Amino acid sequence: MATTPTTPAPKTNRIGLAVIDYKGGRTTLCAGCGHNAISERIVDAMYEMGVQPERVAKLSGIGCSSKSPAYFMSRSHSFNSVHGRMPSVATGAMLANRNLLTLGVSGDGDSASIGIGQFVHLMRRNLPMIYIIEDNGVYGLTKGQFSATADLGSKLKTGVVNDLPAIDTCALAIELGATFVGRSFSGDKRQLHSMLKAAIAHRGTVMLDVISPCVTFNDHEGSTKSYKYMKDHEEPLQEINFVPHFEEIDVEYDEGTTVEVTMHDGSRLRLRKLEVDYDPTHRIEAVRRLMEAHEKQEVLTGVLYVNPKAPTFIDLLNMTEHPLATLPQSVTRPGREVLEQCMEELR
Amino acid sequence: MATTDVTLQDAGGRLERKAIVNDMSIQVATVNGSGSQSSNTVLLRSIFQMGIPVSGKNLFPSNIAGLPTWYTIRANKDGYVARKKEIDFLVAMNAETAQEDVMSLAPGAAALYDEPLKLNELRNDLTFYAVPYDKLVAAVCPEAKLRKLVKNMIYVGVVAQLLDIDMGEIEKAIRKQFAKKVKAANLNLGAAQAGFDYAAANLKKQDPFRVSRMDKTTGKIIIDGNSAAALGCMFAGVTVVTWYPITPSSSLVETLIDYMKEHRLDSEGKATFAIVQAEDELAAIGMVIGAGWAGARSMTATAGPGISLMAEFAGLAYYTEVPGVIWDIQRVGPSTGLPTRTSQGDILSTAFLSHGDTKNILLIPNSVSECFDMATDAFNLAEQFQTLVFVMSDLDLGMNNWMSDPFKYPETPINRGKVLSKEDLEKLGNFARYKDVDGDGIGYRTLPGTEHPAAAYFARGSGHNEKSQYSERPDDFERNMERINRKFETARSFVPRPEIVANGKSKIGIIAYGTSHWALIESLDQMRKDYKFEADYLRLKAYPFTREVHDFVEKHDRVYVVEQNRDAQMLSLLKLDIRPELTTRLRSIAHIHGLPLDARSVTDEIMTMEGK
Numbered sequence: 001m002a003t004t005p006t007t008p009a010p011k012t013n014r015i016g017l018a019v020i021d022y023k024g025g026r027t028t029l030c031a032g033c034g035h036n037a038i039s040e041r042i043v044d045a046m047y048e049m050g051v052q053p054e055r056v057a058k059l060s061g062i063g064c065s066s067k068s069p070a071y072f073m074s075r076s077h078s079f080n081s082v083h084g085r086m087p088s089v090a091t092g093a094m095l096a097n098r099n100l101l102t103l104g105v106s107g108d109g110d111s112a113s114i115g116i117g118q119f120v121h122l123m124r125r126n127l128p129m130i131y132i133i134e135d136n137g138v139y140g141l142t143k144g145q146f147s148a149t150a151d152l153g154s155k156l157k158t159g160v161v162n163d164l165p166a167i168d169t170c171a172l173a174i175e176l177g178a179t180f181v182g183r184s185f186s187g188d189k190r191q192l193h194s195m196l197k198a199a200i201a202h203r204g205t206v207m208l209d210v211i212s213p214c215v216t217f218n219d220h221e222g223s224t225k226s227y228k229y230m231k232d233h234e235e236p237l238q239e240i241n242f243v244p245h246f247e248e249i250d251v252e253y254d255e256g257t258t259v260e261v262t263m264h265d266g267s268r269l270r271l272r273k274l275e276v277d278y279d280p281t282h283r284i285e286a287v288r289r290l291m292e293a294h295e296k297q298e299v300l301t302g303v304l305y306v307n308p309k310a311p312t313f314i315d316l317l318n319m320t321e322h323p324l325a326t327l328p329q330s331v332t333r334p335g336r337e338v339l340e341q342c343m344e345e346l347r
Numbered sequence: 348m349a350t351t352d353v354t355l356q357d358a359g360g361r362l363e364r365k366a367i368v369n370d371m372s373i374q375v376a377t378v379n380g381s382g383s384q385s386s387n388t389v390l391l392r393s394i395f396q397m398g399i400p401v402s403g404k405n406l407f408p409s410n411i412a413g414l415p416t417w418y419t420i421r422a423n424k425d426g427y428v429a430r431k432k433e434i435d436f437l438v439a440m441n442a443e444t445a446q447e448d449v450m451s452l453a454p455g456a457a458a459l460y461d462e463p464l465k466l467n468e469l470r471n472d473l474t475f476y477a478v479p480y481d482k483l484v485a486a487v488c489p490e491a492k493l494r495k496l497v498k499n500m501i502y503v504g505v506v507a508q509l510l511d512i513d514m515g516e517i518e519k520a521i522r523k524q525f526a527k528k529v530k531a532a533n534l535n536l537g538a539a540q541a542g543f544d545y546a547a548a549n550l551k552k553q554d555p556f557r558v559s560r561m562d563k564t565t566g567k568i569i570i571d572g573n574s575a576a577a578l579g580c581m582f583a584g585v586t587v588v589t590w591y592p593i594t595p596s597s598s599l600v601e602t603l604i605d606y607m608k609e610h611r612l613d614s615e616g617k618a619t620f621a622i623v624q625a626e627d628e629l630a631a632i633g634m635v636i637g638a639g640w641a642g643a644r645s646m647t648a649t650a651g652p653g654i655s656l657m658a659e660f661a662g663l664a665y666y667t668e669v670p671g672v673i674w675d676i677q678r679v680g681p682s683t684g685l686p687t688r689t690s691q692g693d694i695l696s697t698a699f700l701s702h703g704d705t706k707n708i709l710l711i712p713n714s715v716s717e718c719f720d721m722a723t724d725a726f727n728l729a730e731q732f733q734t735l736v737f738v739m740s741d742l743d744l745g746m747n748n749w750m751s752d753p754f755k756y757p758e759t760p761i762n763r764g765k766v767l768s769k770e771d772l773e774k775l776g777n778f779a780r781y782k783d784v785d786g787d788g789i790g791y792r793t794l795p796g797t798e799h800p801a802a803a804y805f806a807r808g809s810g811h812n813e814k815s816q817y818s819e820r821p822d823d824f825e826r827n828m829e830r831i832n833r834k835f836e837t838a839r840s841f842v843p844r845p846e847i848v849a850n851g852k853s854k855i856g857i858i859a860y861g862t863s864h865w866a867l868i869e870s871l872d873q874m875r876k877d878y879k880f881e882a883d884y885l886r887l888k889a890y891p892f893t894r895e896v897h898d899f900v901e902k903h904d905r906v907y908v909v910e911q912n913r914d915a916q917m918l919s920l921l922k923l924d925i926r927p928e929l930t931t932r933l934r935s936i937a938h939i940h941g942l943p944l945d946a947r948s949v950t951d952e953i954m955t956m957e958g959k
Binding site: 318320326331333334339 | 566567568569570578581582583584585586587589606610611613615616617618619620621623625626627629630631632633634635636637638639640641642643644645659660663667753754756757760761793794795796797798799800802803804805806807808809817
């Protein structure tokens with residue numbers, strides 16, 4: 001008698017989905033591109049947090065980074081929009097449906113050059129969304145020109161030296177009002193993973209600048225966005241430990257060396273300080289430390305600033321809880337008596 | 348003591364000129380920021396309340412305070428509301444332009460002026476009335492800093508006395524204008540009365556112009572096109588509004604904010620809408636598209652420079668097939684141009700707004716009631732065809748006051764177009780976003796947040812196939828673009844049909860659109876009366892053109908296309924659409940001065956071209 005072979009059921013998360021339910025299409029980016037590692041971290045974080053993929057809206061602008069939403073979470077709606085203008089499209093989507101979990105993927109050219117205007121205003125509004133800059137310092141799709149996040153003195157493959165200072169998108173974001181600002185490195189699997197899970201738990205604008213080396217145009221000697229440079233210059237501020245709200249907390253921690261932040265959904269973000277004096281809830285200090293890092297040629301990574309309590313743009317609009325997109329006509333078209341009243345006022 | 352300055356006593360029996368009743372234009376020349384808008388509105392409303400058809404046009408500078416501004420009120424018993432070229436009664440309050448204002452009047456006109464200006468010395472073929480405003484205002488307004496504003500209400504009283512406007516109606520209009528501000532209303536009423544009393548005691552009526560009660564405005568309303576559009580959008584079920592301030596569109600959204608706050612809060616006081624002032628027009632249209640993609644009825648309002656900035660995004664919406672409504676309150680371009688003057692100069696650029704092959708649906712209202720009605724049309728068409736719809740209003744329509752029959756409650760249900768729900772997907776199993784299932788070119792869409800594993804699709808501005816997967820295949824691209832074009836062809840049968848006034852005999856046709864209509868209907872009467880010339884008339888309401896437009900050109904030997912731009916933009920669009928052999932029938936009558944079109948200019952031009 002033949003026995004029925006038992007294949008083990010795939011591992012599932014708290015909403016019963018397997019990791020495959022979070023996968024996307026096959027990447028068309030270069031082998032070794034940092035962006036692919038970021039896509040993988042997004043898949044893992046969304047899976048582990050048990051996010052319903054249909055609740056997620058993925059948006060992007062134009063560039064290599066902006067192609068990447070095709071490579072994760074195929075069950076989520078996605079909008080690949082125009083160069084530098086994804087923030088406005090994301091804002092519109094959130095106005096239409098406040099229940100979406102909006103994830104924007106941009107690049108350094110998309111955000112810090114053509115899109116700096118919309119980037120600035122997105123940060124200022126504290127719109128609830130996760131905004132990731134996949135930052136490699138160059139324009140990949142147009143074959144390797146400098147972007148505005150390239151560091152002063154960094155060198156192109158052709159030998160051209162960048163003679164303008166870099167825009168620090170994290171410093172800008174903190175100054176302007178984003179409420180969760182971090183910097184990470186696509187090669188730092190553990191840190192990025194924890195940071196993304198915390199990002200999902202946050203309500204407000206999350207701005208993550210992830211250094212993501214371009215293996216084709218900016219991974220050589222003289223580049224400050226290469227794998228090697230990052231390995232030599234990365235200065236993590238903390239060791240990040242994220243405890244989601246649906247997990248029991250059992251690990252004790254030392255209050256002297258660890259900062260604990262309670263996130264919007266009740267999750268806990270524990271930051272074990274590697275730099276003793278750094279306080280990630282202090283905006284002014286965060287910006288000062290970032291400026292100092294530039295002078296010292298350090299790439300500061302970790303949670304630079306977090307404030308889980310600030311009101312978001314959606315809070316300020318006093319909107320009904322029901323998504324505007326699906327309000328019925330009975331709610332969106334006032335009755336005949338209202339028109340009659342308006343007409344009377346105009347007689 | 349001032350007396351009537353009449354320098355005309357012996358000018359050929361002018362004193363016995365036959366009274367001209369309910370047919371005149373009054374022009375008030377002032378300085379902007381002086382509060383004259385209230386006075387002018389009171390004058391307009393008083394005449395309206397007397398049952399006389401009336402229209403008001405504000406010719407103002409792009410400035411906060413201190414530059415010349417003119418307000419023209421036309422009262423006309425036959426109901427003509429277009430700008431009248433000739434001024435019959437001038438109220439010269441601006442010392443800087445007074446001389447030129449007086450010099451430009453036609454003989455026989457009347458001019459009311461501030462006594463120290465001594466304008467009566469300029470000409471002897473006009474009727475002059477002098478008023479010592481400073482003296483009068485000092486007596487009724489003890490507070491010196493308010494006098495500049497109150498002074499303007501004095502001319503209202505003087506004009507009322509000279510033209511026979513009922514002071515009871517003036518009082519009613521003042522009370523309405525100042526609504527809850529009783530003190531201000533009383534102060535202004537005092538000033539108007541002082542002007543009235545002064546005129547009664549000191550000015551001898553010498554001109555023929557006067558008004559007399561009629562019953563032609565019963566039940567009507569007075570509203571500007573932007574407010575009408577705002578009301579229309581509220582009843583069209585708009586949910587997301589994004590905007591960037593630009594003249595002459597700002598008041599559309601500002602009025603909408605007021606209406607929505609009053610009438611669109613739910614039982615818990617929560618907004619059933621979101622209105623966001625964006626950082627620029629790029630962001631405004633981006634938000635409209637994001638919201639439209641996610642299922643909102645979204646809109647923005649702008650003017651030419653904003654339309655230019657929206658060009659790239661318009662192509663994204665066209666190609667990803669996202670609905671949205673854009674109100675273009677046209678002003679004079681190119682560039683900053685004349686930002687406070689009216690135009691129809693965005694027709695061609697908006698029809699094809701964006702790069703590549705893009706064609707957009709345009710709706711063109713001619714009246715405040717069409718601003719109201721076309722709001723519902725615009726949103727329904729946008730969602731039905733999953734595309735942007737542009738409503739091409741203009742400054743004349745948007746910012747000036749028009750009388751109208753009360754608006755009719757929209758009977759058309761809100762049409763959300765082809766949207767698949769979770770339940771639909773459960774039945775279907777899956778769907779292809781850009782597949783032409785019904786043969787009308789329109790695919791089915793889903794909204795983000797729809798809880799079904801097959802709901803998601805990837806909207807992208809880059810090449811894509813039916814399933815919205817990335818594709819650079821030539822056949823995919825071609826098929827997709829042809830399908831989108833099919834939508835546009837389908838739209839021909841759904842956009843508002845033109846208004847046609849034809850006797851079936853005339854071989855001459857005239858095509859016009861938007862606010863040109865009001866000059867046109869008067870011009871048609873002028874041609875009939877003065878030249879015994881009959882022409883048929885078609886008023887366009889939309890692009891793409893419907894069947895009737897082709898038929899109209901076909902039936903006429905010559906077709907004049909009247910428009911308010913230099914390059915005959917609508918004529919150019921018509922040329923692309925009609926059969927090539929018919930294109931030579933089209934003739935352009937184009938105006939670009941920035942003033943609302945007047946009938947006489949149109950009549951003269953067409954009659955000259957017709958050899959009359």
